[in-house]
Amino acid sequence: MAERTDEQHAEKMKKKQAAHDKIMATKTQEKGLLIVHTGKGKGKTTAALGMVVRMIGHGKKVGVVQFVKGAMTTGEKAVFDAFPDRIEFKPMGEGFTWNTQDRSRDIALAREAWDEVKRMVADPDYAMVLADELNIVLRYDYLPLDEVLAVLTAKDEMKHVVVTGRNAPEALIEAADLVTEMTMIKHPFRSGVKAQAGIEY
Template sequence: MEIEQPPVDRERIIPTGERRGLVLVHTGKGKGKSTAAFGLALRAHGRGKPVLIYQFMKVPSARFGEHRIFEKLGVPIIGLGDGFSWKSKDLDHSAELAREGWARAEATIRSGDHFLVVLDEIMYPLRYGWVPLEQVLTCLRERPTHVHVVLTGRGAPDELIALADTVTEMTMVKHHFKAGVPAQRGIED
């Protein structure tokens, strides 16, 4: 590692646009997409803003770490699915749940009642064709101007990336699974 001098001067750029709701996308093959979205949810909740989290691949009865803490904090986190496709016993039912889940999420976004809406793992239903991309894009374009929406999952479609205000691609540099270390509660759940 090369030692650097701390910066002492910095050009300050002052934004000239209006504050408005943002569309944020967390995508890529690396870890941390949902975790980053949950961090934003905590930040907004900490400022007293109404937040709602939808998880497209988790079952409604899921009790992972994020469910436990959000429940304690009073942040609704709602499972809309029946697990990842490789665990599903009926993909037609999985698709139906995704469409029903999208209808709920769309109504929430359009209502304007929440400052932040998280659509966790929505990229899977989009990529599988269970939720029409154009419906999601239209809703994001037409949402109330104060509503922020975070969408997570691998393989974000180019059209969504083009529409988004901020896109972060998580890149895997190294992963403990490859060294044979199993998933651990409190880290991967």
């Protein structure tokens, strides 16, 4: 920016603002979104948590189903507990073995967690449903992708559903309204720093 003059700078800013206002004026539709956070970077679950917080801040009810143990833990739990009527939190990730010996057990657990998601998606009380790390379970073929897509695309028009996890299936990205990829540019684990309260959990 240093080589640009203040006048050019202001002119560009004004044009951008005008273009933005024009675009926003055409955006009149409110609808529930199918949102996907994927990629190898951090922030997928954390950004979903931010949306959950906004939603309960607006007085809406949110359902959270966690498919992988520990993805959401003590930090957010304490805050959720302050809003018991607005959030139903189902940590369903306990017990997965990720092992062929117990593949049938893992599939049963995935099914149980998915049944919770389906119930929340079908229940008009929930304005938003977060299926945290559902992509992982899909990646391991623990649930039929077709069934998951059928449920998510048949959701009530006003309901928001957020799906997180790396390796989102292409068909889910196709079906989604809003997809963000989190890319790791730099990570402190590389330099010996462990997971810490408030950052990772």
